[in-house]
Amino acid sequence: xxxxxxxxxxxxxxxxxxxxxxxxxxxxxxxxxxxxxxxxxxxxxxxxxxxxxxxxxxxxxxxxxxxxxxxxxxxxxxxxxxxxxxxxxxxxxxxxxxxxxxxxxxxxxxxxxxxxxxxxxxxxxxxxxxxxxxxxxxxxxxxxxxxxxxxxxxxxxxxxxxxxxxxxxxxxxxxxxxxxxxxxxxxxxxxxxxxxxxxxxxxxxxxxxxxxxxxxxxxxxxxxxxxxxxxxxxxxxxxxxxxxxxxxxxxxxxxxxxxxxxxxxxxxxxxxxxxxxxxxxxxxxxxxxxxxxxxxxxxxxxxxxxxxxxxxxxxxxxxxxxxxxxxxxxxxxxxxxxxxxxxxxxxxxxxxxxxxxxxxxxxxxxxxxxxxxxxxxxxxxxxxxxxxxxxxxxxxxxxxxxxxxxxxxxxxxxxxxxxxxxxxxxxxxxxxxxxxxxxxxxxxxxxxxxxxxxxxxxxxxxxxxxxxxxxxxxxxxxxxxxxxxxxxxxxxxxxxxxxxxxxxxxxxxxxxxxxxxxxxxxxxxxxxxxxxxxxxxxxxxxxxxxxxxxxxxxxxxxxxxxxxxxxxxxxxxxxxxxxxxxxxxxxxxxxxxxxxxxxxxxxxxxxxxxxxxxxxxxxxxxxxxxxxxxxxxxxxxxxxxxxxxxxxxxxxxxxxxxxxxxxxxxxxxxxxxxxxxxxxxxxxxxxxxxxxxxxxxxxxxxxxxxxxxxxxxxxxxxxxxxxxxxxxxxxxxxxxxxxxxxxxxxxxxxxxxxxxxxxxxxxxxxxxxxxxxxxxxxxxxxxxxxxxxxxxxxxxxxxxxxxxxxxxx
Ligand code: 26Y
Numbered sequence: 001x002x003x004x005x006x007x008x009x010x011x012x013x014x015x016x017x018x019x020x021x022x023x024x025x026x027x028x029x030x031x032x033x034x035x036x037x038x039x040x041x042x043x044x045x046x047x048x049x050x051x052x053x054x055x056x057x058x059x060x061x062x063x064x065x066x067x068x069x070x071x072x073x074x075x076x077x078x079x080x081x082x083x084x085x086x087x088x089x090x091x092x093x094x095x096x097x098x099x100x101x102x103x104x105x106x107x108x109x110x111x112x113x114x115x116x117x118x119x120x121x122x123x124x125x126x127x128x129x130x131x132x133x134x135x136x137x138x139x140x141x142x143x144x145x146x147x148x149x150x151x152x153x154x155x156x157x158x159x160x161x162x163x164x165x166x167x168x169x170x171x172x173x174x175x176x177x178x179x180x181x182x183x184x185x186x187x188x189x190x191x192x193x194x195x196x197x198x199x200x201x202x203x204x205x206x207x208x209x210x211x212x213x214x215x216x217x218x219x220x221x222x223x224x225x226x227x228x229x230x231x232x233x234x235x236x237x238x239x240x241x242x243x244x245x246x247x248x249x250x251x252x253x254x255x256x257x258x259x260x261x262x263x264x265x266x267x268x269x270x271x272x273x274x275x276x277x278x279x280x281x282x283x284x285x286x287x288x289x290x291x292x293x294x295x296x297x298x299x300x301x302x303x304x305x306x307x308x309x310x311x312x313x314x315x316x317x318x319x320x321x322x323x324x325x326x327x328x329x330x331x332x333x334x335x336x337x338x339x340x341x342x343x344x345x346x347x348x349x350x351x352x353x354x355x356x357x358x359x360x361x362x363x364x365x366x367x368x369x370x371x372x373x374x375x376x377x378x379x380x381x382x383x384x385x386x387x388x389x390x391x392x393x394x395x396x397x398x399x400x401x402x403x404x405x406x407x408x409x410x411x412x413x414x415x416x417x418x419x420x421x422x423x424x425x426x427x428x429x430x431x432x433x434x435x436x437x438x439x440x441x442x443x444x445x446x447x448x449x450x451x452x453x454x455x456x457x458x459x460x461x462x463x464x465x466x467x468x469x470x471x472x473x474x475x476x477x478x479x480x481x482x483x484x485x486x487x488x489x490x491x492x493x494x495x496x497x498x499x500x501x502x503x504x505x506x507x508x509x510x511x512x513x514x515x516x517x518x519x520x521x522x523x524x525x526x527x528x529x530x531x532x533x534x535x536x537x538x539x540x541x542x543x544x545x546x547x548x549x550x551x552x553x554x555x556x557x558x559x560x561x562x563x564x565x566x567x568x569x570x571x572x573x574x575x576x577x578x579x580x581x582x583x584x585x586x587x588x589x590x591x592x593x594x595x596x597x598x599x600x601x602x603x604x605x606x607x608x609x610x611x612x613x614x615x616x617x618x619x620x621x622x623x624x625x626x627x628x629x630x631x632x633x634x635x636x637x638x639x640x641x642x643x644x645x646x647x648x649x650x651x652x653x654x655x656x657x658x659x660x661x662x663x664x665x666x667x668x669x670x671x672x673x674x675x676x677x678x679x680x681x682x683x684x685x686x687x688x689x690x691x692x693x694x695x696x697x698x699x700x701x702x703x704x705x706x707x708x709x710x711x712x713x714x715x716x717x718x719x720x721x722x723x724x725x726x727x728x729x730x731x732x733x734x735x736x737x738x739x740x741x742x743x744x745x746x747x748x749x750x751x752x753x754x755x756x757x758x759x760x761x762x763x764x765x766x767x768x769x770x771x772x773x774x775x776x777x778x779x780x781x782x783x784x785x786x787x788x789x790x791x792x793x794x795x796x797x798x799x800x801x802x803x804x805x806x807x808x809x
Contacts, residue, residue, distance in 0.1 A: 001043045001085050005092035008085075012092070015039055024096065030166070032098060033106035036089070037076050037169040043083060044214045047808065048223035054808045055134050056300060061309065061803045063128070063135040064293055066286065066323060067121040067316035069265065070139050070226060071113030071146075073625030075170050077104050078126070078465055082216040108163040109626050110170075111145030112228075114269035115544045116651050117355050119625065120430075120789075121316055123651075126462040127793040129217035129224045132805035135793075138289035138320075140281060141171070141211045141228035142265045149583050149622045154599035158267070158586050171211040171228070179291040180234065181206045181284050187376050198333055200376045206258055207232040208288035218464055218487070221808040229288045231261035268585045269544055270361045276369055283374055286322045294330055304335050308348040312801040315424075317355045318363045318416035324350060324423030325380040333376070339383070351426035351800050353457070354417065355648050357434070357442050358548070363416040370414050381419065385409045388422050395449070406445050421446050421453070426800040428457045431649035431670040433690060441694070457796055458670055459649040460789030463490045466655045467784075471633040473512040474659065478781070481505065490788035497782040506774035513636070513660060513777070520579075520634035524618055530606055532616045536575035537767050540661070541639035542623050542631055545584040545591040548646040552736065553749045554578070554639055555597055557760055558605070558617060559717045565611045574764040577616045581623030581631065593735055595619065600726050628652075633659045637763060640665035641756065643747040645690035647671075658784035660777040662766075664759055666752070670787070677783040682776045684766075686759035687752040696748075704745040707753070714750055 002008035015035040016027050027035075055062065080086045090100045113119060121137065128135030147158035185203030189196065208229045215224040233255045260277065261284050293311060298304065315323055324346060331342035356362070371378040385408040392403045404410055408418045421427050421443065429435030435456035439447040447454050468475045468487060478486060481499060486492040499505040517534040524530055541554050558578055565571055580598050584591035602617035620627060638656030640647075640663055647669040657663060657674055665671040666687040675683040688696075696702045708714050718741065720726070721733040740750055767773050785791075797803050 001083060002088050002092070005088055005095065008088055008092040009096060011039055012036060012096075029103055030106050033076070033103040034167075034169065036093075036103060037107070040076065040079050040083070040085070041169050041214075043085075044079065044216055044223055047216075047221045048214050048225075050221060051223045051808045052225075054806060058806055059300060059310070060134060060806045061312060061801070063133065063312040063314065063797075063801045063803050064138055064289065065121065065124060065128075065135060065314045065316065066138045066289060066320035067118070068140060068282065068285070068319035069113030069118030069316075070110070070121045070125070070137055070228075071115070071118035071625060072110035072122045073465070073629070074104060074107045074109055076107050077469055079170075079216050081464065081469055082130075082218045084219050108161075108166075109145070109624050110168075111161055111163060111624055112139065112142050112265060114146060114265070114267065116649075117269070117317060120355075120459055120651060123460065123462040123465070123789040124793055124796075125215045125224065125226060126218075126464060127460070127789040129215045129222045130220065130462075130464070131790060131793060131797075132217065132220055132222050132807050133793065133797055133803055134224065134806050135803070136224050137215065137226035137228075138285065139226070139228050140262050140265075140285045141230040142262060143230075143259075144264045146265055146583065146624070147267055147586070151595070151599060151619065151621050154596045154603070156584055156586075156592055156595045170213050172213075174210045174212055177292060178207050178209045178232075179288050179295075181208050181287045181291075183280065183283070183373055185375060187379060195336075198376060198379070200333075205234045205237070206261065206284065207234045208284060210288070210292065222806075223808075227289065227292070229262065229285045231258055231284060233258040267583070268587070270356070270358055270546055271585065271588065272361055272363050274364070274366055274369065276373065279365055279369065279373060282319055283322050283326070283377065286320050287326050290323060290326050290330060294334075304331060304337070304345070307331075308345045311349055312803060313350045314796070314801070315350060315352045315420060317353065318420050321352070321363075321416045321420040321423070322374075322377060324419055325377045325384065328380050328384075329376060332380075343384075347423055348425050350424045351428075352420040352424040353428050353430065354434075354438060354443075355430055357437055357648065358646065364413040365416070367409060367412050367414060378414075381414060382409060384419070384422060392449075402445055406449075417443075418446075425453065426455065427453050428455050428800065429648065430457065430459045431673060432456050432458060433645075433667075433672055434648040434669060437645060437690070437694075455799060457792055457799070458673055458787075459651050459654070460787050460792035461651050461654045461658070462790075463487075463493075463658060463785070463788045465629070466632070467658050470629040470655075471512075471516065471659050473515055474509070474633065474781070477508055477512055486785065490785035490790060493785035494782050496778060500775045500778035500782065503771070506771070506778060509660060509777060509781075510770070510774060513634070516634040517636075520630060523630065524620075527621075528618065530616065530618055531613070532577045532618065533575055533613050536577045536613070536616070537636045537763065538577050538579060538634055539637040539639065539664075539763075540579045540631060540635040540656070541641075542579070542581040542620070542628065543650075543652050545582045545588075545594050547590055547739075548643050548747050550641050550643060550747055550749055550752075551580065551582070551594050551598065553641055553752060553756055554580075555594070555601060556714075556717050556749065556753055557757055558601060558615070559720065560713050560757060561760075562601075562605055562608075562611070562615060563713070563716055565614060566608075569610050569612070571614075573614055574767050575614045576764075577618065579618050579620060579631065579635075581620035581627065583623060590735060590739065593733065596728075597726075597733055597736070600728055600732075604726065628655070632656055632661070635659065635661040636767065637661060638663045638665070640668070640671050641687070641752075642666055642668050643693060643752075644668040644688050645693045646747070654784065654787040657780045657787065660781045662763070662773075662776050662780060664763060674787070677786055678776075678779045682779040684759050684762055686755040688748055693748060702744065702748070702751060704741055704750050707745075707750040708741060711750075711754060713757075714753055 020031040145161040150157045182203040213226040331337045482495040638661040640653045650669040
């Protein structure tokens, strides 16, 4: 691109002038960020056009990944890396006395997701492009991303994330590719030339406008497309000039009610409330996306014949499950196909990933709401259900219970997971144990009916963002040691295993970790004025706050440690810094109180001179992709302590591992596969197994009071929650006492406490043995390649989508 630094500098200065009307002297950091990112954008756009042309000409199968969330984070740096211009640009800017990292910080995070599911979608896009796969994203261009979290007096306060306010250089508005999405109205049946027609009338038409974002492959010429849809009032419904005064105001109101559809990302990631606007969002982007796919397909092929051989549609959880009836609708009502043919195409095109077994997160919509909002779609869902139930009846005659359990429409609700399974040819879980739980428990009846549909695809993360970008020092050390092939073939990281026994190499890894810890310590000092010791163990627990993720268990260990230290300040413990981060759903009372508890404990511990600097606790505000990129490379301990069976996979666990942290984890989700990969000796596990947990749920036998009565440490901790030990209102933390003791501790916090403390003691011992720790860290890095999303995506491509790479020349 910029063959030399000189060329780049010239182009950059010119851009400053033409785009921002400034010279270097007068330019702000924002000016410089915008000039630079526009240069990158222009460069990318050439390959983007070439990619699209290649796809059109070659006519190979395309994959469309539908997701209501894409948690991309910042793009400038990763785009620079992927187009291989990082060094030239960095060095050239340096010669102009500009710090690239500072400009990068001017970019707002694209925070269009809640957590794991949204970030997975972003990693998958990166991997598809990097593997030359013709794979595209389809989602919503939320005006407001996930709320910004502020901590005020220890409590979470939510502020709007107005990420688009200064524009987004990475998006291309494509008004000419807009489509219409219809809500409400009624369906009239008619017969024309002997054919039954369903005519949708009296509906409200919304204009869906696509904004395309380039998805740049790593050092290839592939640039795929992430198409995000924005809702606008259809022009004919919003014509100011023709309105008199009263209607003018109505028109404005109408405009806002339409735009509300793509206004905001729902901030809940585990509890579904049947909000009408959310159902609207789902149909909005699914309908727009499928219409645009069909339109493009027909432009090239003339008809929908062969559709399933050329198109794969993947739905990320059930949020886009309306893809099933929407594709049916288009094939039947617009393309004139009969039911059977439409069904064959639809069910062979769509595949579905499940991401959770929490019953409260499984989507279901009240029939009445569904019908009113989507009358034609409801008819189709109803028909799918009728046919499916008939099939069940033939197979299990008389087994009403089973049929009721499996029905798509039952008890006044549309069950989206059932719709997704029935309408897909492939259904997958996201880690080995998760898939087994789906098959044996949550989706057991469906598995019995169609075992061939089910498979596992263990999650992955893009090593380009989570190692190459987030941890440049470690990336350089790795490349200096084994060469650069790991960037393209992450499995090559395993060659590092050989160096685990090399004391000098381990020392280099240790120095990298220390440098990353120093950087984080400085940030914490600057931002919170808390001094932490870079030589202490950085024990990190960052993820959404949720009872099943058990931040509370971590807190109880800290309280216990603190209690021990208060009795005996000379206690010989390895100094620790506990770092927390994560957002709570705004309406999730327990999660919000957990944040307050962490902050209260932090304040108490950090101020207590008597314990020296043996113990520090920090809650990092507004955890998100960019913060993760700074925190994870600095971690010694990766807390992955969910109640076994509850965490579908986890992906943070993989990021930590790749950056040389040791997992302290339960045998849950992908932790199990991480442990298998690194060896049990390089993983610190504790707690109940999923089998034990599930057996307790099924047969009872757990009594939290028994644990309380038999463990003095727990008595002290539980009592401290309610006896004014903390300088807060007396009832502030009562809720924890009540749910753990009076409601019998659904997530086995008390049950796992002893085992967790014991594991933490092992951590302290191991950390003091520099060689042992260094070997463990090395093993983790060396075996992390198998958790690259490149591997995961290859498995989807071969096992589910049946798509092949298309190399762009
Ligand atoms: C229906 C609505 C309330 C809802 C919205 C978002 C329900 C769920 C979600 C998001 C779920 C999610 O992020 N699940 C996580 O997916 C990751 C990627 O597969 C897993 O690694 C992680 O274990 C799982 O909790």
